Amino acid sequence: MIEKKVPLREIYVWELPVRIFHWVNATCIFFLIISGLLIAYPPAILQADGAQQLGYWFGYLRFTHYTLGVILIVNFLVRIYWMFAGNKFARWNNYVPLTQRQWRGIFDTVKVDIFLLSPKPIYDIGHNSLAATTYGGLFIMLVVQAITGLCLWSPTAEVIGAETFQSLAFSLGGLMVVKQIHYYLMWCFILFMIVHIYLVFYHDYIERSGIASSIIGGWKFIEEPVAKEYEEELAKQEIIKKQKEIIKELKKEPQKEEKATQSN
Numbered sequence: 001m002i003e004k005k006v007p008l009r010e011i012y013v014w015e016l017p018v019r020i021f022h023w024v025n026a027t028c029i030f031f032l033i034i035s036g037l038l039i040a041y042p043p044a045i046l047q048a049d050g051a052q053q054l055g056y057w058f059g060y061l062r063f064t065h066y067t068l069g070v071i072l073i074v075n076f077l078v079r080i081y082w083m084f085a086g087n088k089f090a091r092w093n094n095y096v097p098l099t100q101r102q103w104r105g106i107f108d109t110v111k112v113d114i115f116l117l118s119p120k121p122i123y124d125i126g127h128n129s130l131a132a133t134t135y136g137g138l139f140i141m142l143v144v145q146a147i148t149g150l151c152l153w154s155p156t157a158e159v160i161g162a163e164t165f166q167s168l169a170f171s172l173g174g175l176m177v178v179k180q181i182h183y184y185l186m187w188c189f190i191l192f193m194i195v196h197i198y199l200v201f202y203h204d205y206i207e208r209s210g211i212a213s214s215i216i217g218g219w220k221f222i223e224e225p226v227a228k229e230y231e232e233e234l235a236k237q238e239i240i241k242k243q244k245e246i247i248k249e250l251k252k253e254p255q256k257e258e259k260a261t262q263s264n
């Protein structure tokens with residue numbers, strides 16, 4: 001754990017679309033799990049005498065599950081757009097370990113989080129590489145869960161495209177196979193939630209960077225040297241951007257002159 005007196009700087013990390021995505025996603029997943037479990041294991045009262053008094057209860061439950069699924073998909077589509085439009089910490093390349101730096105980050109974080117081999121945390125401004133890679137995995141899980149969910153809905157859904165998902169279910173081995181995938185993935189989501197919430201608060205404790213509250217307000221408290229390194233990188237990127245704009249303008253000039261001489 002670090003000394004509380006190390007100078008820290010506030011940095012705006014999570015933009016509003018990322019925070020909205022996070023909480024809509026977390027809420028949907030939470031209630032999808034509850035409603036999914038109730039669909040998989042209907043309470044005994046449904047089969048008891050007088051169950052008909054419960055009316056259309058199970059229908060409403062399935063409707064809730066489908067509606068939450070649709071919200072989850074739309075929310076994820078917006079997040080995919082933001083992976084290309086958002087800031088450095090929201091971009092797609094955080095979630096795919098392609099660089100040596102990311103792999104070193106994963107290795108070092110495993111040493112801290114799992115094997116407890118190092119008492120010193122790894123300081124990242126955005127997601128640490130291990131967390132980001134697991135979010136990449138979660139995004140893939142979301143896609144598979146959404147597709148299998150749409151396949152399960154397709155026989156009763158009266159919407160455009162339902163036939164496509166019916167034939168997809170058929171080519172995947174039938175509705176029973178699809179149901180199994182959908183069911184076992186639900187347990188992977190439950191596991192993710194438990195580990196994720198534990199790790200967020202563990203990192204909040206060892207890093208003292210306000211990581212837990214950052215997903216509400218967007219700001220993190222970063223150690224001065226790490227913050228400086230980040231600002232230098234930002235300044236470099238700004239220079240490169242300006243240079244590119246100047247080159248673009250210079251390239252346009254001769255074309256403009258050519259057009260002017262042609263019109264004369």
Ligand code: HEM
Binds near residue numbers: 131200
């Ligand atoms: C159903 C429960 C949850 C799910 C499925 C979930 C999922 C996720 C995902 C996918 C991300 C990456 C966001 C992105 O980059 O767009 C994320 C980040 C984050 N989540 Fe959650 N989350 C859940 C609950 C929570 C809770 C209860 C907290 C408590 C404060 C929390 C705190 C955070 C923080 C601080 C980050 C960003 C820091 C990082 O780990 O890199 N999450 N979460």
